[in-house]
Amino acid sequence: LNKLENAFGTALPDRILDALRKLEHSLAGYQISRLEHSLQSATRAELDDADIEMVVGALIHDLGDALAPSIHSQLAAAIIRPYVGIEVAWIIEHHGVFQMYYYRDPMGVDKNAREIYRGHKWFDSCEKFCERWDQMSFDPDYTSYPLAHFEPMVREIFSRPPFDPRIVGDES
Numbered sequence: 001l002n003k004l005e006n007a008f009g010t011a012l013p014d015r016i017l018d019a020l021r022k023l024e025h026s027l028a029g030y031q032i033s034r035l036e037h038s039l040q041s042a043t044r045a046e047l048d049d050a051d052i053e054m055v056v057g058a059l060i061h062d063l064g065d066a067l068a069p070s071i072h073s074q075l076a077a078a079i080i081r082p083y084v085g086i087e088v089a090w091i092i093e094h095h096g097v098f099q100m101y102y103y104r105d106p107m108g109v110d111k112n113a114r115e116i117y118r119g120h121k122w123f124d125s126c127e128k129f130c131e132r133w134d135q136m137s138f139d140p141d142y143t144s145y146p147l148a149h150f151e152p153m154v155r156e157i158f159s160r161p162p163f164d165p166r167i168v169g170d171e172s
Contacts, residue, residue, distance in 0.1 A: 013155040016079070019063055020147060020154075026066040031140045034065055039144040040137035046145070048132060053084040056157045057092050058133050059150050072096060082162035086169045091126045098130045 023034035030037070042059035050058070057080055064075030077093030098114040117123050137144075160167060 010159075013158040016060065016063075016154055016158050017147065017151060020059065022066065023062070030138060032138060034062055035147070036144065037137050038062055039147060039150075040139065040142050041133045042150055043142075043144040044133045044137060045129075050133075052153050053088045053157065054091075054129075055150070056080070056153050057084065057088045058129070059154070061092050061095055061129075061134065080157070082168065083157050083160045085167060087122050087125060089168075090122050091129050094122075094126050095130055095134060098126045099134055101130070102135045 020035060020038060023038060024036075026034045032040070038059050038061070041061060042055050045055045045058040060080060061076050062072055063079060064072035068075050073096030074093055077089050080092055081089040094114075094117065097117070100109045100113050101111050103109050103111065114123075114127070117126070
């Protein structure tokens, strides 16, 4: 079983890429697909000189939409947390709450729910993530990089040994 589990683990980047492709046909109603939204977010992050962990975080940040829409950010964070620094994992985990700031009041959400995190050391980073990369990425006229462009980055991040203390660090 150990051999099988190791082989399955090695194929994680392929499963992540497959899950991203499936976003092409997920939640409807937006002017673009969830895949295109993810590609736009990652493209904007890369063009804004974000590091590889943040670019991949931007790419997979809504990966949980199809399975668990109300906790999609926590699901995406659980997927990436073993492979990236704690700041990136925190941003992905909390972006759902921070993103509510941009929703209209008629949606019945507390626009200022993110304020409970004001003063947290990564508040500004999460605010930047939402303002510059997430919220802006619903543009049908934006030209994003294709998924193939991000494939080497996905393979690099998700081929790392999970929970490597040199990478994931400690929140304290």
